[in-house]
Amino acid sequence: MEDIIKTLKALCDETRLRIMKVLLERECCVCEVMQALDIFQSRASRNLGILQDAGFLTARREGTWIIYSIDRDSANHYAQSLTKMLEKLSLDNEILAQDKERLKNAARVGPGYVRNHRLSRK
Amino acid sequence: MEDIIKTLKALCDETRLRIMKVLLERECCVCEVMQALDIFQSRASRNLGILQDAGFLTARREGTWIIYSIDRDSANHYAQSLTKMLEKLSLDNEILAQDKERLKNAARVGPGYVRNHRLSRK
């Protein structure tokens, strides 16, 4: 029962649902996710980690970046079912539409550096 | 997006998953649910309410009791999908097995009164 609770908990959050919808469009590195959702780096990283830990995502390193993508062959059956359910979700939602729009311009090495590190240096 | 979040949040809780598994066995009044899960009345009632509000359950009055049951024709598609997913969950879990066992002896007007009101009167 722990498994399914963990799986559901991973998904019942707006940020993570948005991430899932973005990754269903295409795989992304962390900085692309933060650009698409317009959020801070730590938030993107942490929520990607939660989704990965629950079995929704896989990650691979590619140079400097860590590329996250939907894990279609996840050992977690619940995650697979839920992912399929999400795919059917229509994009009538305003927030998701904006994410998708920003995703088009998102690229590796984006303004992410600015949004996190630069700011903290003042 | 609010809908799906609400739906998922309703399900990602151990108590409510247990309730769902019990109601998949058979419809129950509140006091039967509290007997099956061995929990207090307020907890049973509140979580049944959350599941109903999310579209998993329907309730009807029958005499003194309110009978809750799985809403197979829910307007909430996510709830329907998730319910079907839950049905496939095997009962290898210890807690769920105990609930199911207690459910056999559960009946309307059970020890529920004792567990809540009597106790508070000391």
Added chain:
DNA sequence: AATATATATGCGGATATACGCATATAGTTC
């Protein structure tokens, strides 16, 4: 090796969630 960059994580604070207790509410029975 030193610097730079992309990602991960410890921490504190704000908010949300779940529970038990007590009580309110609504329907039943006499």
Added chain:
DNA sequence: GAACTATATGCGTATATCCGCATATATATT
């Protein structure tokens, strides 16, 4: 209508969750 009973709910508390800030870690580049 008074007493009884099944269910719902206000409230306080304990715990969990989420975020941003700051920093740590790991890889790349020179």
